Amino acid sequence: MCLAVPARIVELQGTTATVSVDGALRDVDVSLIEGPRLGDYVLVHAGFAIHRWERSDVEELEAIRAAAGLREATT
Amino acid sequence: MKTLVESIAGLSQQLGRDVKFMEVCGTHTMAAFRSGLRQLLPGSVRLVSGPGCPVCVTDPGYIDAAIDLCGRSDVMIATFGDLVRVPGTESTLERERAAGASVRIVYSPSDALVLARECPSKNVVFLGVGFETTAPTVAWAIWRAARDEVRNFSVLCAHKTMPQAMDALLRENAVKIDGFLCPGHVSVITGAHIYRFICEHYHIPCVVSGFEAWDMMKSVAMLLQQLADGRAEVENEYSRSVNDFGNLAAQQLMDEVFEPCDCVWRGLGPIPGSGLAIRDKYAQFDAAKALGVTFREAHINPLCRCGAVLRGVATPLDCRLFGRPCSPAHPVGPCMVSSEGVCAAYFKYERVAA
Amino acid sequence: MRRDRILLAHGGGGTLTRELIEKLFLPNLDNPLLKPLDDSAVLVMGGNSYAFTTDSYVVKPYLFPGGDIGRLAVCGTVNDLVVMGAQPLWLSLGFILEEGLLLADLQTIVESIRTTATEAGVQVVTGDTKVVERGKCEGLYINTAGIGRVMTPHPLGAARVKPGDAVIINGPIGEHGVAVMSRREGIAFQTNIVSDCAPLWPLVQPIVNTKADIHAMRDPTRGGVAAAVCDIARAANVGIRLREDALPISREVRGACDLLGLDPLTIANEGKVMVFCRATDAERVLAAMKAHLLGTESRIIGEVSETPPGMALLRTTIGGERIIDMPTGEDVPRIC
Numbered sequence: 001m002c003l004a005v006p007a008r009i010v011e012l013q014g015t016t017a018t019v020s021v022d023g024a025l026r027d028v029d030v031s032l033i034e035g036p037r038l039g040d041y042v043l044v045h046a047g048f049a050i051h052r053w054e055r056s057d058v059e060e061l062e063a064i065r066a067a068a069g070l071r072e073a074t075t
Numbered sequence: 076m077k078t079l080v081e082s083i084a085g086l087s088q089q090l091g092r093d094v095k096f097m098e099v100c101g102t103h104t105m106a107a108f109r110s111g112l113r114q115l116l117p118g119s120v121r122l123v124s125g126p127g128c129p130v131c132v133t134d135p136g137y138i139d140a141a142i143d144l145c146g147r148s149d150v151m152i153a154t155f156g157d158l159v160r161v162p163g164t165e166s167t168l169e170r171e172r173a174a175g176a177s178v179r180i181v182y183s184p185s186d187a188l189v190l191a192r193e194c195p196s197k198n199v200v201f202l203g204v205g206f207e208t209t210a211p212t213v214a215w216a217i218w219r220a221a222r223d224e225v226r227n228f229s230v231l232c233a234h235k236t237m238p239q240a241m242d243a244l245l246r247e248n249a250v251k252i253d254g255f256l257c258p259g260h261v262s263v264i265t266g267a268h269i270y271r272f273i274c275e276h277y278h279i280p281c282v283v284s285g286f287e288a289w290d291m292m293k294s295v296a297m298l299l300q301q302l303a304d305g306r307a308e309v310e311n312e313y314s315r316s317v318n319d320f321g322n323l324a325a326q327q328l329m330d331e332v333f334e335p336c337d338c339v340w341r342g343l344g345p346i347p348g349s350g351l352a353i354r355d356k357y358a359q360f361d362a363a364k365a366l367g368v369t370f371r372e373a374h375i376n377p378l379c380r381c382g383a384v385l386r387g388v389a390t391p392l393d394c395r396l397f398g399r400p401c402s403p404a405h406p407v408g409p410c411m412v413s414s415e416g417v418c419a420a421y422f423k424y425e426r427v428a429a
Numbered sequence: 430m431r432r433d434r435i436l437l438a439h440g441g442g443g444t445l446t447r448e449l450i451e452k453l454f455l456p457n458l459d460n461p462l463l464k465p466l467d468d469s470a471v472l473v474m475g476g477n478s479y480a481f482t483t484d485s486y487v488v489k490p491y492l493f494p495g496g497d498i499g500r501l502a503v504c505g506t507v508n509d510l511v512v513m514g515a516q517p518l519w520l521s522l523g524f525i526l527e528e529g530l531l532l533a534d535l536q537t538i539v540e541s542i543r544t545t546a547t548e549a550g551v552q553v554v555t556g557d558t559k560v561v562e563r564g565k566c567e568g569l570y571i572n573t574a575g576i577g578r579v580m581t582p583h584p585l586g587a588a589r590v591k592p593g594d595a596v597i598i599n600g601p602i603g604e605h606g607v608a609v610m611s612r613r614e615g616i617a618f619q620t621n622i623v624s625d626c627a628p629l630w631p632l633v634q635p636i637v638n639t640k641a642d643i644h645a646m647r648d649p650t651r652g653g654v655a656a657a658v659c660d661i662a663r664a665a666n667v668g669i670r671l672r673e674d675a676l677p678i679s680r681e682v683r684g685a686c687d688l689l690g691l692d693p694l695t696i697a698n699e700g701k702v703m704v705f706c707r708a709t710d711a712e713r714v715l716a717a718m719k720a721h722l723l724g725t726e727s728r729i730i731g732e733v734s735e736t737p738p739g740m741a742l743l744r745t746t747i748g749g750e751r752i753i754d755m756p757t758g759e760d761v762p763r764i765c
Contacts, residue, residue, distance in 0.1 A: 002102060002208040002260045004316075005687045022684025024607075025619040029185055032211055032325045043263065043316055044688075046155070046205075047183025048212045050322060051263045057315035064289040068076055068110075068747050076747050111749015160757075173434045182689075288747045404444035404757050414690075423754035 004045035012038050079292045080115050086299035087119045095121045096298055097387055100258035101128030101415025108424040110288035123387040126240050127258055129205045130157050130413035131385055132340040135373035137233050138163035141202055145176040152178045153187035154202040160412045164374045184216035191228035200362045203230040208260040210234045210351055211325035214332035217360045229362035232353050237261050238269050239349035245277050250387040254298035257283040259313045266321030267311050274307040285313035332357055342382030381408035384417050391418040442651025443756040468509040471584045478579035480515035486571040494608045495623030498571055499538035503545040504699055506575040507628045512646035514585045514637055515577030517630055522556040523572040528563040549628030580637050587664035589644040594733040595711035597704040599724040602654055603682040606696035622681050625700035632723040639717045641710035647703045652756050655694040657703055658741035659755040669741040671731035695756040
């Protein structure tokens with residue numbers, strides 16, 4: 001019951017990571033997940049990363065969204 | 076998506092009876108309405124919303140206590156945006172802010188801790204509302220405040236946990252639930268095993284579901300399949316985020332800072348062991364103790380049917396107040412103001428044109 | 430009502446703003462010229478129709494990616510005239526400055542007003558300056574009024590929208606609101622999104638010149654596309670259906686909205702115009718829009734129907750339908 005969004009770690013310093021959600025950047029705390037690395041995808045809720053995704057998980061989400069017909073404007 | 080829709084229709088037809096699946100989690104409620112997926116389900120499959128909206132099940136006495144607190148000149152309330160418009164007995168945090176009270180909206184409990192560091196002359200009280208997804212983040216803030224000796228930070232704690240509420244609903248047996256779509260993000264923290272008791276005790280199938288329309292439709296199909304097979308198991312549709320045991324670091328942190336307690340859920344009444352209380356070890360960060368908060372008996376409008384709606388016993392359309400006067404702009408009960416409230420979902424996305 | 434107070438949401442352009450207008454302003458001020466509550470009033474003088482509008486700008490922070498309060502003031506006012514089918518001509522400019530405001534900042538803003546006014550083809554013909562004590566306003570507030578000459582054969586307005594009309598927009602939504610939010614304290618996040626703030630007469634003039642049967646135009650500012658379609662559906666007593674898969678939203682805006690828990694449909698735009706025209710003219714209008722720099726990504730995003738009267742709906746990507754609700758007024762990032 002909470003909004004959580006997948007984001008990619010683009011910077012990492014100690015327990016603070018800068019994550020990107022399609023280019024929107026925010027700092028989040030990564031204390032709750034193990035061994036975060038640059039480039040990892042994480043699930044973010046209330047400013048914390050609560051789960052780390054594998055590349056295959058990200059691909060699964062992309063496939064699901066494509067199947068549902070979500071497309072973006074070309075900008 | 077078409078194949079899924081057809082598969083659901085086929086499975087339902089095979090089953091030969093109407094079924095009601097409860098999606099416990101408020102975010103699921105909203106996702107279902109926002110995507111319009113309820114219209115893709117056959118009439119024989121109904122989705123019913125449950126009490127998984129942390130704002131909706133917060134006792135109005137808690138809001139009253141928060142409002143009392145923000146009347147103190149030395150207190151700054153820090154809160155998630157979700158809470159500011161929830162009606163207490165007489166007012167809301169939004170109105171109090173308009174009248175001059177110090178109420179700040181934050182995105183994360185860590186932001187509230189930063190506020191405390193930046194405003195040493197104020198007692199920053201964070202309103203700790205939310206289930207197992209959010210509780211670890213608040214636990215972190217308390218643990219960190221303790222480690223760094225941030226003395227002007229505390230939490231007014233109203234966190235709750237899901238399994239006991241689901242059990243209470245089933246024991247009450249007011250609604251026949253044929254299957255559960257289990258909360259996806261709570262399960263990221265707790266692990267999917269927490270729902271096993273539902274299958275073992277009540278023989279009701281459970282599927283942990285993600286939040287895309289696809290995830291929810293797939294979960295519905297999986298539930299139908301279980302019913303057709305006569306199984307009652309916990310299955311995990313949201314395997315990209317959820318596993319059986321959950322996030323151990325988050326669980327440990329929660330256990331370090333919180334302990335289970337009895338608490339009152341709006342609409343469901345008191346449920347033993349369903350709340351989280353701050354352990355004595357961290358008492359100085361418990362706003363109720365540190366700042367001497369008294370919880371008064373709150374007055375609830377007797378016509379407000381949020382309670383029944385939260386138990387799946389009534390729909391918002393059954394409430395006399397729905398739409399007039401209760402609407403997102405002028406909510407009477409929390410189910411209308413919460414961004415995840417069922418009444419808000421009905422009003423925003425599916426109300427019958429007046 | 431006596432103990433009630435003004436809430437931030439009253440300024441959000443959503444339900445509460447509308448209530449304030451209907452319950453307080455209209456009963457006291459109502460007259461036939463005000464009643465349509467379109468973006469501008471239409472006044473007839475000497476045989477010509479003029480559009481007349483007023484606006485105030487309190488955006489925080491006053492400098493943001495892609496613009497500043499000065500540029501916003503010109504564009505916002507000018508666009509309220511443009512959507513009535515009027516060529517903007519003259520602006521008034523009133524400053525309320527906070528004691529302590531850096532002159533360098535004021536200079537930046539005034540220069541921005543100058544360049545934007547030139548871009549928009551308008552002149553600032555009268556002005557005023559007031560200064561208030563430190564803390565009484567945030568940097569500066571700007572108030573404007575604008576006058577333009579209506580160039581369409583009939584005045585445009587929400588009440589003229591009819592079932593069957595096409596709904597067209599000139600490009601991706603949500604950019605201005607997200608750009609401003611990214612600089613606001615307390616919800617800091619970074620993004621490459623810049624405000625789409627732009628004066629729209631250069632885009633709208635060719636639309637008007639097509640002589641297509643345009644019924645209404647609306648710039649979806651506060652409250653976003655959602656507020657705009659809800660307003661028009663209500664004023665015209667028609668149903669408006671938008672298609673989710675046709676809505677232009679950039680990846681970055683979607684990411685920012687996902688991050689903050691916001692709905693792109695409710696976020697302010699300052700360089701977008703929605704055109705409601707007779708269906709058979711839609712392709713012609715679209716072509717004219719696409720030929721202009723400000724309209725290269727124009728799209729037909731929906732249509733008007735008889736039912737359900739007074740409501741706006743969204744046909745979702747998976748084929749369901751839901752109501753587009755009038756936003757209440759405050760965009761707060763949520764966790765639930």
